[in-house]
Amino acid sequence: MKQLLFILIFAGLTGFKPASDRHISGTIYDDKNQAFPGVQVTITGTKQGTQTDAKGHYAIDVPAGKSNLTFSFIGFESQTIKIGKSNTLDVHLKASNQTLREVVITGYGIQHRKEITGAVAIVSAPQTDQKYSAPVAGVIAGKNARHYNKSVQMNQIQIMPSPVTDNESYKGINENGFKTVESEPLSTFSVDVDAASYSNVRRFINNGQLPPADAVRIEEMINYFHYNLTGPTNNEPVAIHTELSTAPWNGNHRLLRIGLKAKTIPNDKLPASNLVFLIDVSGSMYEPNKLPLVQSSLKMLVNQLRPQDRVAIVVYAGAAGVVLPATSGDKKTTINNAIDNLQAGGSTAGGAGIKLAYKIALENFMKGGNNRVMLATDGDFNVGASSDDDMEKLIEKERESGISLSVLGFGMGNYKDSKMETLADKGNGNYAYIDNITEARKTLISEFGGTLFTIAKDVKLQVEFNPGKVQAYRLLGYENRALNKEDFNNDKKDAGDMGSGHTVTAFYEIVPAGVKDDYSGSVDPLKYQKPKPVPYTSSSDEMLTIKFRYKQPTSSVSKMSHTEVYDKPVALNSTSTDFRFAAAVAEFGMLLRDSQFKQHSTYDQAIKMARAAKGDDSEGYRAEFIKLAENARLLSPSNKVLAVEE
Template identity: 65%
Template sequence: MRKLSLLFMLLTGLTGFGQTSNRTISGTVYDATDKQPITGVTVKVEGTNVGTVTNQSGQYQLTIPEGKTALVFSFIGYIPKKIAIGKSDKIDVKLDRDNKALNEVVVTGYATQQKRSVTGSVTRVGDANAEIRIDEPVGKSDVKVTRTYTPGSAAKVTVRGTTSQNAIYGYMAPPAPVNDESYKGITENGFQNPLDNPLSTFSVDVDAASYTNVRRFINNGQLPPKDAVRVEEMINYFNYNLSGPTDNSPVAIHTELSSAPWNPLHRLLRIGLKARTVTTDKLPASNLVFLIDVSGSMMQPNKLPLVQSSLKLLVDQLRDKDKVAIVVYAGAAGMVLPPTPGDQKTAIKEAIDNLTAGGSTAGGAGIKLAYNVAKTNYIKGGNNRVILATDGDFNVGASSDEDMQQLIENERKSGVFLSVLGFGMGNYKDSKMETLADKGNGNYAYIDNITEARKTLVSEFGGTLFTVAKDVKLQLEFNPGKVEAYRLIGYENRMLNKEDFNNDLKDAGDMGAGHTVTALYEIIPAGVHDSFSSSVDPLKYQKVQKPAGSYLSNDLVTIKFRYKEPESDKSKLSQAVVMDQPTALAATSTDFRFAAAVAEFGMLLRESDYKQKATFDQAIEMARAAKGTDHDGYRAEFVKLAESAKLMAASGLAAKE
């Protein structure tokens, strides 16, 4: 009987132990001023390294260790808040803005980059429980910033000042290795006189990597480098409400004309392209090769582990008729999974989960092997594609941007397309990955979190992977009787020579199923003269052109649009004419005003020579009023980013060039 009593007590104790399991707390973080959800807020369990960040809807979910009683919420530009954990498993929080915070404190997110006006030194100590201490004067104040972190955990950032008590300002991930990111230099498009240059020719760009990379910089507490800002990619990150083609053509074209918000005397022309939407069940069979960088530089949590989680989301979208192979590369390249049908999801995911990082980076060898596997298993009329996941830091074999360009140009002749997914920071090689995607008949996305992976690989599955029109080019002819000068905003690395438009051998951008593309032209109307209008003396040896006033047509511009079907080498042509009939800015579509706000924001980040009267306040208010339905919250997130960037710009928190 005594033994039975002891056994009963033991079982009772075990049952009680099981009931003390950790709680899961969830909720939403809002801006106390405008009641909008805030993306990227750090949520920490006080006294631990347990934390998370809010998603694009401002939501978070966190498992609370036993005995912990408080959560700390922090985000750049807001006053941190500590909330006691009560009986409820849902805790919604409102954060108050702190407009002084960024003027008083310099805290960089992932590297030891400094505000340009700051002088001082940064000490980095490498042992496991290192304290990183930064003692620097900021403006006329005397501020000490102490970051204490354990590698792999979030860092606690404590701010000490002479005029205020010590306070925890926020939490950030541990610093990455020495910053060695690379971006291709951009020389902005200038205004052109249509008498001298009547034609503007460029390739479309459906990439959106620049926006997510810019978002990463801003969420980490600093403005992006100027060359990281590609305005067209920022605009094209967002979906726009355009109707698709009504005939058999793969793409429909739309236009809208109004005044430029940053200069009401100028006009802004929006050109919108909408690719044909194809339902998933009607998409052709896919022959995919996952080409995964497993070199040593991919060890960080936001690299290979995020790659693995992202690709598993894509695996869930595959059908029985699809097949996937996995090729990896580090010091050498090899195939770790032969072509496997899409219904064998467990086997594919196990192969992804078994990957580990280490070694140097033979990217060129990996690309060659991946293309060979894709070509060996080529599906005629299908979607044959290599999906490259990397930070772009190739250092063995063919590795320069020129090497990569030549390699991809040779491989694309096989009919295999390329999608490039960029990950990580610190040694991120944007220039190389943009080159790969541009030259490989593919698209380029930067994945900074699992939410972005879902957007790219699930929500936009068809557009990311299934091409409906390739080598898409636009050529605009401006009427000098109506146009004093014009400028294409962005697309600097997509400009083509005028003769390239009719040359079917000239490569251009591709559009996937359901994709939208937006291009903006700023136009100076005839008769408006300002600092951007230019003139030259009459020519002595050539025939004098007709004066601008002799062109009497009411046409403003003629748009020619050329594309190829995915399996064709011969292009097709269509065109549209835009009349000189602008709409008042307030009467334009929400899409027009939102795209204009993103363009204005991009020009401010680039410190553009053409920003004119652009301001952060104007871009923010215009975007806020033009959010539309915004089901996924991406436009609301943009408003928050712009507000953070405004504070950083006022405080000089620029990235190190």
């Protein structure tokens, strides 16, 4: 009886309420009272956490028994704050010069100076079998470290390995160089609407690391952002726009922007969807920023579905299996429960999973609808077909069924960007890297139509330059999308697709005719044949002609349109804010790649131009970019703070 009375009294004191999570949210500000994106927010004493979004906002569920949150960002003082009675917690972080002085970049990781004996010298890593190389820090032990002599011998230096990206893989990029119009008057490439590179680069920088050069795809950096272009008229699927000015990094060169804008279809007018979620549940996905983030992301997408849409779920680990047959989009509880019940463990039979997902998609094929497999993975396949070449052959075969493949990448450390880029490119789909729930919202809600619904397929551009006006040119980015000139008219040649409302920007850097330049190059005269003179007129104002080719989503025959660009550049400060902001992103990308064509590019110049061209930044993505560029400037080799100057 006494025991029962004790239980009742205890229950009364607790109000019969079981312990539960608290949902804490707020905004982080820097020392200038500006919203601070990319700040790490963790539940003190755990690995559970999140990041602030583009507007500095965060939200996190804190389990019972935990009462502190820790806020941290490189170069700022970390703060651990006790949660009060309110569920809103705003924080101001203060810059810390001491913290910056004590941080040394080691490979792509961070090490604090107190953990290192002696001074630091920056050296170049020896060539390895990795697909990229990185600057690393060496450590010199000794009592006279403070009086370190910069003419140090290599055998005094201990190379510190990268703890973060040893198992990450990126497809090598042979950067586009300048081509002379006399020898190559045509430039041909496939459009690319992917933006995975930008969010992946953001992940590196927000973790206090510069990304490997091959992780920086300049076209994806540029096309991460929304640009205010006018949509097409006369029932055409895509409109084309151009803008010509001076290249910010070389006043003697021109910079041409080609902008494409796809027709926007309201969500309620979009065709029905036959979706198969293909989810990696292998052991490598057993981390907070992998499978749990996948689950949260896909549930956001489920909330957008309509009764006419259908979803099936296929998973793979050591083997592949169906966990949910095709289910109507209005049965959200059923779909979400299936997603919530997923757990990670085992090896990774990605090839088997892809085959099964395409099989399920084909069984539920919707004629005239959006038939798509959505793969969520870190790309670490290790059972069955797993190499990049194996994946390419598999996807090229499966795409003939008329089913597209979209790839959502998650995680870090063993991230296989090269494999996922290949899958999306060959699968007539798109590729996004999801580093936080804000990026998931952008990809799967804000850009829902563009991510899932194709407006124009096999979109190609071909530019013909007038040698009377142009001496040489260079396409910025799109290295993995280059086409042969004869591919432009070949309707069997696969190219990129554009979704509802998508915008695409491409830049050409142009060396005008008559300008003395180091980039045009020269070759010796031919011995066995004389070059035929190319007839042209320098009196024409036409600088170039752009030809644009595409197919309607259900057609196998392409259509073509063209437009001319005249040699009438406008002053840089008179261009649109979109032109200048996109140019700033391009300049930033060249600096991250340490491009041999960066010329007079600087972080200061890119940041200044981006600030002036921020425009109507309603969602805060451009402000986030500016902060990102400022942090990259701190991490760049020319700005590393070394202990030897103490």
